[in-house]
Amino acid sequence: MNNKAQTLGLAIVSSIMVFIIGLMILNFVMDEITVARAELGCASPATITDGTKLLCLAIDGTVPYWILLILSIAIGTITSRFVL
Amino acid sequence: MKNKINPIYFLLMLIGLSVLVVAGAFTITLNSPINYANMSGTNINFNATSSSTVNLLNQSLWHNETGTFHRNQTTLYDAVLNVSTAHGITDTTTGGAFFQCFGIELDMTNGTRVISSITKYAASGVQEAYILNSTLSPMVTASFSGDVAILNYTLTGGDTYIVCGNATSGTVATRYVGGLPVTGTYFKWNRGRTDSGYDTNAYHIESVNVSEDVGITSDEEVFINNLTSGGIWGFEACDEDGVCGFSSNYTYYVAFLENLNTYNLSTYQTKTETFTLNITSTATPTAKLYLNNSDEGTPTITTYGGDNYIVNTTLDINETWDGSIQYYYEITQGGTTANSSINTVTVTPLYLDFCNSTLTQKYLNLTFQDEDLLTFIQNHIPTSTFYYWLGAETNRKTVTYTNTTASYELNFCSNAVNETLHTQPYIQYKNTTDYPQRTYNTTSLDLNNFTTNLTLYSLATADGIYVTFQVVNTADQVLSGVNVNATREIDGTDTIVGDGVTGADGGITFWLNPDFSHDFVFNKEGYTQYSTSLFPTQTSYTITLGGGTGITNSTFRGIDYSILPTNSYLWNDTVYTFGFNLTSSYWDVTDYGFDLRLANGSRITGGNTGTEGTPLTLSYNTTNQSIIYLDYYWVINGNYTNATRYWTVQNTDYTGWSIATFFTDLNSYLDTGMFGIDNFGRYLFAFLALFLVVGIMSYKYGLTSPMAITTLIFAIVFFFDVVAGLIPSIRGISYLPTYVSLIMLAIVIIREVQKQ
Numbered sequence: 073m074n075n076k077a078q079t080l081g082l083a084i085v086s087s088i089m090v091f092i093i094g095l096m097i098l099n100f101v102m103d104e105i106t107v108a109r110a111e112l113g114c115a116s117p118a119t120i121t122d123g124t125k126l127l128c129l130a131i132d133g134t135v136p137y138w139i140l141l142i143l144s145i146a147i148g149t150i151t152s153r154f155v156l
Numbered sequence: 157m158k159n160k161i162n163p164i165y166f167l168l169m170l171i172g173l174s175v176l177v178v179a180g181a182f183t184i185t186l187n188s189p190i191n192y193a194n195m196s197g198t199n200i201n202f203n204a205t206s207s208s209t210v211n212l213l214n215q216s217l218w219h220n221e222t223g224t225f226h227r228n229q230t231t232l233y234d235a236v237l238n239v240s241t242a243h244g245i246t247d248t249t250t251g252g253a254f255f256q257c258f259g260i261e262l263d264m265t266n267g268t269r270v271i272s273s274i275t276k277y278a279a280s281g282v283q284e285a286y287i288l289n290s291t292l293s294p295m296v297t298a299s300f301s302g303d304v305a306i307l308n309y310t311l312t313g314g315d316t317y318i319v320c321g322n323a324t325s326g327t328v329a330t331r332y333v334g335g336l337p338v339t340g341t342y343f344k345w346n347r348g349r350t351d352s353g354y355d356t357n358a359y360h361i362e363s364v365n366v367s368e369d370v371g372i373t374s375d376e377e378v379f380i381n382n383l384t385s386g387g388i389w390g391f392e393a394c395d396e397d398g399v400c401g402f403s404s405n406y407t408y409y410v411a412f413l414e415n416l417n418t419y420n421l422s423t424y425q426t427k428t429e430t431f432t433l434n435i436t437s438t439a440t441p442t443a444k445l446y447l448n449n450s451d452e453g454t455p456t457i458t459t460y461g462g463d464n465y466i467v468n469t470t471l472d473i474n475e476t477w478d479g480s481i482q483y484y485y486e487i488t489q490g491g492t493t494a495n496s497s498i499n500t501v502t503v504t505p506l507y508l509d510f511c512n513s514t515l516t517q518k519y520l521n522l523t524f525q526d527e528d529l530l531t532f533i534q535n536h537i538p539t540s541t542f543y544y545w546l547g548a549e550t551n552r553k554t555v556t557y558t559n560t561t562a563s564y565e566l567n568f569c570s571n572a573v574n575e576t577l578h579t580q581p582y583i584q585y586k587n588t589t590d591y592p593q594r595t596y597n598t599t600s601l602d603l604n605n606f607t608t609n610l611t612l613y614s615l616a617t618a619d620g621i622y623v624t625f626q627v628v629n630t631a632d633q634v635l636s637g638v639n640v641n642a643t644r645e646i647d648g649t650d651t652i653v654g655d656g657v658t659g660a661d662g663g664i665t666f667w668l669n670p671d672f673s674h675d676f677v678f679n680k681e682g683y684t685q686y687s688t689s690l691f692p693t694q695t696s697y698t699i700t701l702g703g704g705t706g707i708t709n710s711t712f713r714g715i716d717y718s719i720l721p722t723n724s725y726l727w728n729d730t731v732y733t734f735g736f737n738l739t740s741s742y743w744d745v746t747d748y749g750f751d752l753r754l755a756n757g758s759r760i761t762g763g764n765t766g767t768e769g770t771p772l773t774l775s776y777n778t779t780n781q782s783i784i785y786l787d788y789y790w791v792i793n794g795n796y797t798n799a800t801r802y803w804t805v806q807n808t809d810y811t812g813w814s815i816a817t818f819f820t821d822l823n824s825y826l827d828t829g830m831f832g833i834d835n836f837g838r839y840l841f842a843f844l845a846l847f848l849v850v851g852i853m854s855y856k857y858g859l860t861s862p863m864a865i866t867t868l869i870f871a872i873v874f875f876f877d878v879v880a881g882l883i884p885s886i887r888g889i890s891y892l893p894t895y896v897s898l899i900m901l902a903i904v905i906i907r908e909v910q911k912q
Contacts, residue, residue: 102813105813114821117821117824117825117827117828117830118828122830122831125821125825125828125830126830128821128825129818129821129822129825132813132817132818132821132822133815133818134813135813135814136813136814136815136818
């Protein structure tokens with residue numbers, strides 16, 4: 073087996089690890105997001121301030137951004153091996 | 157230069173103002189049809205209310221159906237009459253012995269007038285009121301009850317009448333004080349219209365001065381017209397001073413013309429009736445039949461040349477309808493809807509009963525005979541049930557009779573004159589001491605005015621035996637609902653001596669004579685009819701009905717079942733109705749049912765039944781279950797068949813973190829005006845995002861071709877508009893920016909293709 077193939081295999085394993093660990097961390101975050109949204113009253117826009125709304129939007133974006141981040145890292149880890 | 161008013165202008169202003177004042181004395185309101193109404197051209201009710209400060213003289217309908225706006229119909233509010241006093245008239249026909257009449261003479265020159273009552277005022281000594289004709293003959297006489305005498309007599313134009321009372325003196329010294337009547341006798345009567353409380357006319361008698369006291373200043377009038385084309389209409393009203401006013405004009409359209417309504421004016425319950433409407437319509441119509449304002453469905457519409465259509469509905473008159481029912485068609489054509497005229501049908505209740513004083517038309521005559529001796533015998537009827545109808549069997553009436561007194565014959569009568577009355581009788585008859593009970597049960601017996609004579613044969617106790625027939629299928633399953641009849645020749649005629657349907661146990665029992673050969677026929681839908689002849693000497697026989705070739709014993713044969721809910725998956729914390737229903741066209745299913753089973757193995761009983769077609773249901777909350785199983789089964793001849801259906805339960809707790817939540821919240825926050833951002837702000841942000849993204853992509857990655865930029869624009873607009881829903885609808889049109897960008901993209905693509 074040549075060196076490049078070994079490096080690619082390592083990259084795939086690394087990206088899978090990053091993906092799994094990222095999703096595990098996400099599991100802890102999701103409950104906190106639910107609590108935060110409930111505490112802030114994000115579902116009642118008429119009763120919260122504009123600042124709170126901004127905070128709610130930031131919280132809403134946490135999970136999508138996190139998934140985007142771990143996907144980027146995982147895919148980037150693999151694709152970087154093809155860059156000369 | 158000082159402005160001066162031209163006297164001529166001033167005079168014209170005064171004239172105009174006076175015209176306005178006179179015209180303003182009238183208020184004419186057009187009530188119906190509404191302006192720009194689409195209608196049937198038949199029986200249009202033009203309705204308006206006119207009011208005036210002066211008593212109304214007449215109201216008229218104007219329209220321009222003929223091309224010219226003209227007066228169509230007029231209602232006079234008072235008959236045209238001349239009034240004069242007529243004192244001291246002595247009845248010549250009785251030589252003056254009858255009465256002396258003091259009253260007024262009315263010369264009816266036009267119109268009609270109903271004098272409903274005459275009222276006397278104050279302490280008049282008048283006891284009776286009369287209306288005499290021109291020959292002084294009394295047309296109507298009425299005594300005063302209190303101050304009122306009821307006459308209800310119509311005076312017609314061209315005749316002369318005298319309205320009077322039997323006063324003994326025609327002189328009254330004082331009639332008026334300050335213009336008001338105070339003493340003496342005077343009469344008042346309705347002005348020809350009995351639907352209003354104010355339309356009273358009063359004339360004084362016993363005085364030279366005759367004057368009208370009360371008039372009509374406001375009234376609603378309806379004119380009914382048949383019109384063939386649209387146009388304008390309006391109302392005119394005139395008062396007793398000769399001043400007339402006119403309403404504004406309304407526009408109406410004739411949506412279709414009714415050429416002919418065909419229906420029976422009267423019918424019976426359970427009869428099938430056809431309601432046909434022949435119309436002329438410029439566009440292909442659709443229609444609905446409304447019966448007592450209830451939607452009775454869509455009729456068939458056929459064309460027969462040109463713009464002519466036949467709207468046709470065949471309807472079963474419900475067994476519960478009674479009295480007058482009204483129907484009309486709602487016709488929709490060319491995007492407009494209008495109703496046809498309303499027609500009334502009288503529904504008579506349908507009866508079939510023992511003949512009595514009110515029900516005399518004999519339809520069925522029942523007699524009883526000894527099967528062997530052919531002598532007439534007396535029987536009574538422990539119970540009987542008659543299903544009877546005129547149209548469709550599905551719309552039938554039921555009646556139960558019992559006759560505890562033994563008699564030689566029974567007569568049944570009906571009121572369905574000249575109709576064929578379909579019946580399905582079930583009659584149990586017997587003679588308690590000598591003849592065991594037999595049953596007459598036939599699926600069809602048609603009766604009419606010509607009395608049907610039906611002889612029911614009984615067999616003496618000493619001459620017969622009870623014979624039971626057990627009917628099974630080829631799988632040895634008992635068959636219920638099999639029609640069985642037993643026939644033997646009596647007095648040279650094949651006569652049914654046993655008729656009935658097998659019960660749930662597949663059996664039926666007849667009282668038969670074992671000394672004679674009988675023909676038996678066994679019949680059930682889906683099975684091959686079985687016929688046999690035998691001397692019924694045994695007490696039981698087993699009959700096997702074949703169901704054709706290729707019969708298998710699969711427990712799924714003929715089984716049809718349904719399961720609830722029909723969802724492919726369920727949501728947590730939601731109540732669903734779980735259910736199982738089963739029917740079988742082949743097997744007799746003895747039991748079927750279902751249970752719910754949870755992931756932890758616990759079971760929730762759903763229910764079971766042995767009656768096919770009985771839906772079994774159970775409401776159950778999914779709570780936090782992850783999967784729910786529905787185990788269902790059925791039992792046929794001891795064979796147990798089961799299966800399972802399952803649903804996964806989606807947990808809403810795990811659906812709250814998606815990117816959709818972000819945009820949902822963003823939308824709702826923007827709707828509440830977050831940071832003062834309104835719709836303009838949304839457009840601005842969308843434009844900035846579009847501008848920046850396209851700019852960056854062009855600058856950084858060299859996307860400069862029209863196709864690439866247009867595609868990018870479309871993608872971004874699509875995302876903001878359709879996916880995220882951030883762009884508000886423009887003039888009520890949803891996704892307009894997306895459509896526009898899509899069209900732009902299509903144009904660019906077409907241009908690129910054309911360049912190649």
